[in-house]
Amino acid sequence: MVDDNFFLYKIYALFHDPPHKMTVLLERQGHEFFRNTYSNMINYCDSKIENMHEIEACIMLYYLIINQLISIKGVKGDVNNFSKIYVKSSKAKPRLCVHSADVYASEFNRWVLNYLYINKKGKYKYLFQYTSFHNMFNPDHSIEIDYNISDDKFRDFVEKFKEFITDLIQRINNSSLPSNEKKFIIFKSLYFLVYTIYEPLWIYHNLPVEVEDSRAPYYTIFDHLYASAAMFNWVYYNNTKSKIREPKGFYALIDIPGVQEIINSARKASDYWAGSWTLSMIIWLTVWQLIKEYGPDILLAPTARFNPLYYAMVLNYLKREGAIDDNLMKEIEKILNTILGELSEINDYRKFLKEPIIPATVSLILPKEPGDCSIKVEQKILEYYKNAYDCIVKDIPTGEPQTELCKEFVEAFNINLSRDNELLDAIVKEAEKYADKLLIRPAIYVIDIDEIKDEIEDDLIKKVSKSF
Known part of the structure; x- marks a missing residue:
């Protein structure tokens, strides 16, 4: 941690x-x-x-x-x-x-x-x-x-930003959490809030x-x-005193193999959509567990910025943590939905649930905590993938989510788990059809920057020297 x-x-x-x-x-x-x-x-x-x-x-x-x-x-x-x-x-x-x-x-x-x-x-x-x-x-x-x-526009932005921040800090500080936990939760929740709202709020105020x-x-x-x-x-876990710290961490790529086989087996448009959606949500819930651990910035491609799936999950997460209440959540939603509406003409981030917008391949930038190695990181990602797989392919189709991850997902998007749900029916059919294929171990590539930085530096020096 x-x-x-x-x-x-x-x-x-x-x-x-x-x-x-x-x-x-x-x-x-x-x-x-x-x-x-x-x-x-x-x-x-x-x-x-x-x-x-x-x-x-x-x-x-x-x-x-x-x-x-x-x-x-x-x-x-x-x-x-x-x-x-x-x-x-x-x-x-x-x-x-x-x-x-x-x-x-x-x-x-x-x-x-x-x-x-x-x-x-x-x-x-x-x-x-x-x-x-x-x-x-x-x-x-x-x-x-x-x-x-103008000063008026700038002031409106700053005061609204401060209002959000103050509300979150006071809410956690006044909670019944143990004092030794409050500091970490304040810093973490505050970072998630700032990362989520900073850029959209600036745009919302026409700056x-x-x-x-x-x-x-x-x-x-x-x-x-x-x-x-x-x-x-x-750079955080490199404790040298040099002016510019050498990079120390992991670059990770997660890929579900056999995507084309799954997608191409579709007989009709609904099958094609359901297969894409299933893959997309398994990948998303895999990376969401890493985002909760390290922050949304770890997601390189696709990005968490202007990402409606991220918005849904993070606002639900902050509410679960007691960092925001319904009123603050509605204010933030208004801003995020306005910006998303301008970009996509869809004015509610929850409506993106039906869109398989997360590709079957994602890339991540991860810190190297003390005692970490590429094998441990790969094992962690695999465990998170299995959690995501169980939620999408097993729990959701039954209408009875068992894990906290799955309950989070259902809450974030207000998913109706009744059997007359058209979305759920399509997922059930896909889950039955592709359960074995999706259970195949994902391709997980974890590169330790420590191990390759010298090789990269040598390669860059050779290429630069050739250009002059």
């Missing part, structure tokens, strides 16, 4: 840059929002912070989260040094973890561009006065971004989704922040 600060530092990773970073760098309207609006909080940020956008991020993090946590018994010591993550010379663990994750999450272009645009004083030019966002796959397609942000780097304008600041949270899994 991960320790208390694992999820706290992941929260830091999501706030190491502000969402309006380009607005700050270009000095557009709103570039001093936090420094002006919450000027009394700048003293809580380390005086050694050099960059203006990082000061904005620091005040934002303090106002939204740290200020709510320091009053909780046993937590102040964990968050006292939060602003060190923005201090370049700091060797505090939060700084080393977050900075390393930031570096590994950066596009390869940033590494190259920093060398191309270095000046005589050894500093690189990291800003172009450019405001378009380009399609990565067809750069000829672009849109102009207005980086001006500009900014590029992370104007020199390579085809990925957003949220792409980078969420990628940093993902790469954090590979």
